[in-house]
Amino acid sequence: xxxxxxxxxxxxxxxxxxxxxxxxxxxxxxxxxxxxxxxxxxxxxxxxxxxxxxxxxxxxxxxxxxxxxxxxxxxxxxxxxxxxxxxxxxxxxxxxxxxxxxxxxxxxxxxxxxxxxxxxxxxxxxxxxxxxxxxxxxxxxxxxxxxxxxxxxxxxxxxxxxxxxxxxxxxxxxxxxxxxxxxxxxxxxxxxxxxxxxxxxxxxxxxxxxx
Amino acid sequence: xxxxxxxxxxxxxxxxxxxxxxxxxxxxxxxxxxxxxxxxxxxxxxxxxxxxxxxxxxxxxxxxxxxxxxxxxxxxxxxxxxxxxxxxxxxxxxxxxxxxxxxxxxxxxxxxxxxxxxxxxxxxxxxxxxxxxxxxxxxxxxxxxxxxxxxxxxxxxxxxxxxxxxxxxxxxxxxxxxxxxxxxxxxxxxxxxxxxxxxxxxxxxxxxxxx
Numbered sequence: 172x173x174x175x176x177x178x179x180x181x182x183x184x185x186x187x188x189x190x191x192x193x194x195x196x197x198x199x200x201x202x203x204x205x206x207x208x209x210x211x212x213x214x215x216x217x218x219x220x221x222x223x224x225x226x227x228x229x230x231x232x233x234x235x236x237x238x239x240x241x242x243x244x245x246x247x248x249x250x251x252x253x254x255x256x257x258x259x260x261x262x263x264x265x266x267x268x269x270x271x272x273x274x275x276x277x278x279x280x281x282x283x284x285x286x287x288x289x290x291x292x293x294x295x296x297x298x299x300x301x302x303x304x305x306x307x308x309x310x311x312x313x314x315x316x317x318x319x320x321x322x323x324x325x326x327x328x329x330x331x332x333x334x335x336x337x338x339x340x341x342x343x344x345x346x347x348x349x350x351x352x353x354x355x356x357x358x359x360x361x362x363x364x365x366x367x368x369x370x371x372x373x374x375x376x377x378x379x380x381x382x
Numbered sequence: 383x384x385x386x387x388x389x390x391x392x393x394x395x396x397x398x399x400x401x402x403x404x405x406x407x408x409x410x411x412x413x414x415x416x417x418x419x420x421x422x423x424x425x426x427x428x429x430x431x432x433x434x435x436x437x438x439x440x441x442x443x444x445x446x447x448x449x450x451x452x453x454x455x456x457x458x459x460x461x462x463x464x465x466x467x468x469x470x471x472x473x474x475x476x477x478x479x480x481x482x483x484x485x486x487x488x489x490x491x492x493x494x495x496x497x498x499x500x501x502x503x504x505x506x507x508x509x510x511x512x513x514x515x516x517x518x519x520x521x522x523x524x525x526x527x528x529x530x531x532x533x534x535x536x537x538x539x540x541x542x543x544x545x546x547x548x549x550x551x552x553x554x555x556x557x558x559x560x561x562x563x564x565x566x567x568x569x570x571x572x573x574x575x576x577x578x579x580x581x582x583x584x585x586x587x588x589x590x591x592x593x
Contacts, residue, residue, distance in 0.1 A: 305586070348584040363584055370581030373559040373574055375516070 188377045189276050191298060192216070192283040192368065195291035196306030197336035198260070199318040201352045201360075202285050203236070205306060208361045209283070214368075217275035217282040222248070225263035238268070255382075256286060256293040261328075265290065273382050281368065288339040295345055300378040302371055304364060305346040309353050311337065317354060399588045400487050402509060403427070403494040403579065406502035407517030408547035409471070410529040412563045412571075413496050414447070416517060419572045420494070425579075428486035428493040433459070436474035449479070466593075467497060467504040472539075476501065484593050492579065499550040506556055511589040513582055515575060516557040520564050522548065528565060 196202050210218060223237045224245050233239050240248075245264045248254050257266035267284050275282040286294065291303055308314035314336055318329050343349060348367050352360040371378070407413050421429060434448045435456050444450050451459075456475045459465055468477035478495050486493040497505065502514055519525035525547055529540050554560060559578050563571040582589070 343586055346586050348581065349586050350584055363580060366577035366580035367584060369574060369577035370559065373561055373578060375554055375557050375560050 187372065188380060189279050190281045190368065190371055190378065191272070191276065191301040191380050191382075192281065192364075193291050193294050193301050193303045194283055194285045194306060194364070195288055195304065195346070196352070197288065197308065197314065197339045198332050199314055199321065199336070200306045200308050201317075201354055201357065202306055204354070204357055205352055205360050205364070206283070206285050208357045209364065212361055212365070214365055215281070216368075217278070217280040219267060219271050219275065219282060219284045221285060222254070222257075222266040222268060223263060225265075255284075255297070256290045258287060258289045258293070260287050260289070261332075267294075269382070276380060276382055281372075288342055292342065292345055298380060298382065300380050302367065302378070303346040303348070304367060305343055305349045306360065307340070307343075307349050307351050308336070309351055313354075398583065399591060400490050401492045401579065401582055401589065402483070402487065402512040402591050402593075403492065403575075404502050404505050404512050404514045405494055405496045405517060405575070406499055406515065406557070407563070408499065408519065408525065408550045409543050410525055410532065410547070411517045411519050412528075412565055412568065413517055415565070415568055416563055416571050416575070417494070417496055419568050420575065423572055423576070425576055426492070427579075428489070428491040430478060430482050430486065430493060430495045432496060433465070433468075433477040433479060434474060436476075466495075466508070467501045469498060469500045469504070471498050471500070472543075478505075480593070487591060487593055492583075499553055503553065503556055509591060509593065511591050513578065513589070514557040514559070515578060516554055516560045517571065518551070518554075518560050518562050519547070520562055524565075 194202060194206065206218065209216065220234060220238050222240055222245065224240060224242045227233065227239050231237065242264065245266065248266065249257060253269055254266040255269040255272055257264060265287065267286060267290070272282060272284065294301060295303060311333065315333055318324055318332055324332060350360050350363045405413060405417065417429065420427065431445060432448050433451055433456065435451060435453045438444065438450045442448065453475065456477065459477065460468060464480055465477040466480040466483055468475060476498065478497060478501070483493060483495065505512060506514060522544065526544055529535055529543055535543060561571050561574045
């Protein structure tokens with residue numbers, strides 16, 4: 172808020188457009204934890220809640236962590252072109268509600284969506300001017316430990332996720348920025364992301380998001 | 383320092399190259415004050431001391447604020463191709479010593495040079511991959527007040543500087559970033575510049591500086 176006020180007095184006619192920030196990374200890297208910490212930090216962003224058909228985990232709240240919806244409802248939304256992007260990840264559907272993104276950007280709010288790598292790749296095709304941030308594990312070994320500690324995966328699933336992560340890291344070139352997430356220092360990742368947003372808002376040539 | 387350590391463990395072969403940051407802006411905008419505050423903040427940057435033939439002001443220290451040298455020495459350095467960039471600004475010569483920039487970058491240090499708008503334009507031609515930051519006054523009216531308070535200008539000089547500033551602001555398109563400097567809130571400008579550097583160090587595709 173403070174920032175936009177101090178920018179609006181520039182002696183030049185320079186439009187400040189809202190940004191769309193796409194936060195992505197391999198499964199287990201800590202996208203949800205980083206997002207939660209971003210929210211807590213009070214940074215003025217609109218966060219888009221992802222839709223999913225996967226079962227709610229006990230710690231999760233509906234319409235805050237995800238919109239938990241049925242597979243039927245999900246298919247209906249695909250048919251009605253209501254999703255900006257959708258993907259099937261490990262047997263469950265995930266999607267980004269287009270209308271919510273559009274509404275946030277129309278308000279002039281910087282907006283963040285959290286998606287997996289496939290999702291980021293899809294959004295890149297539609298909105299190449301969004302800001303693509305790849306959340307990176309400190310190492311594959313630490314990612315393995317992290318997934319193991321989560322206790323939600325069978326050994327076979329764990330191997331699959333790690334193999335997928337390796338393949339996903341090869342798609343890094345689709346992204347604008349890479350931020351390392353250490354799980355004991357999430358604040359470092361949050362501060363890097365905030366710096367990226369500040370820098371992008373300082374660009375002489377603003378990105379043109381049209382949705 | 384901390385940053386490079388945490389980046390070096392990326393599970394991908396991604397070279398981190400030192401950045402060359404070119405800080406510029408119209409006369410009176412507060413380039414020196416922002417630079418001084420950057421140094422105080424302890425941010426790990428190599429700062430290149432500019433050469434000048436103008437007389438030292440009482441508050442200035444030789445080889446810290448500027449290298450104060452004679453006009454003859456300056457001409458000799460031009461002849462020997464020892465300057466990355468040089469310009470005559472309001473009757474005095476200013477130049478950037480090429481060897482110091484090269485030495486800093488060769489050490490792998492992010493490096494900042496402070497130049498006027500002409501200087502930035504010249505460096506842009508040689509090193510387009512440097513990061514160009516335009517320090518912007520909050521308004522022309524505030525720039526006028528600021529220059530007046532400095533008591534170093536005659537009224538005619540003041541008008542000339544303001545006219546020049548207006549022309550210089552039209553060269554904004556040569557720059558990557560614009561940062562507003564309010565003189566009562568220099569820390570805001572410093573924190574924007576730090577954010578820009580952090581973001582640039584997070585780019586997936588690093589800038590290639592070759593000098």
